[in-house]
Amino acid sequence: MNSSNEPTEINYNLLTEYIFNSTGLDLVVQSEIEIQIEQKADNKVLLLPTHKIETILTRFDEKGDRFLQVNYLDGCKILVTDRLIGFKPDDAEDSEGHGVQLPNVVTTPDIISVIEAIENSMFNDEFNENEIRSLKTLYNSVLSGAEKAGFTLSEERTWLSRLNLTYYRGAA
Secondary structure, eight states: OOOTTSOOOOOHHHHHHHHHHOSSEEEEEEOSSEEEEEETTTOOEEEEEGGGEEEEEEEEOTTOOEEEEEEETTSOEEEEOSSOEEEOOOOOBOTTSOBOOOOSOBOTHHHHHHHHHHHHHHTSSSOOHHHHHHHHHHHHHHHHHHHHHTBOOHHHHHHHHHHHHHHHHHHO
């Protein structure tokens, strides 16, 4: 039996072999202290310090496809699939302080989809401030969830402010 001060042995080979055999992920760095996984779909890199990993579990989706669930010590989880890394968006509240309904799992390509939806709403003839506000909340939730999971998205952090500048300049 392990004492709470001793780390449990984690089978990192399970993770690295899965990534090596995947079609959409590349293992960029593998060391005793860090694993870096790149998604081919958007070239985003997940930095995963090994000391943050609690467990790595094999799971299967409804189609029977295998994926890995990586549980972090802080309670964060990621799902490593054949093509992408899924994560939970950060909890969010609307302007009245009510919880916002969010998907259970998102991926970094979802960030682009949400920013495109914001653009379409902002420059649409049927401008809807509530819709834009909800999409911005979703965008920030996905972005924060990705950063908690280990993605560095400093460029994406600036997209929304640049989009707002473009909109307000165009409206003047």
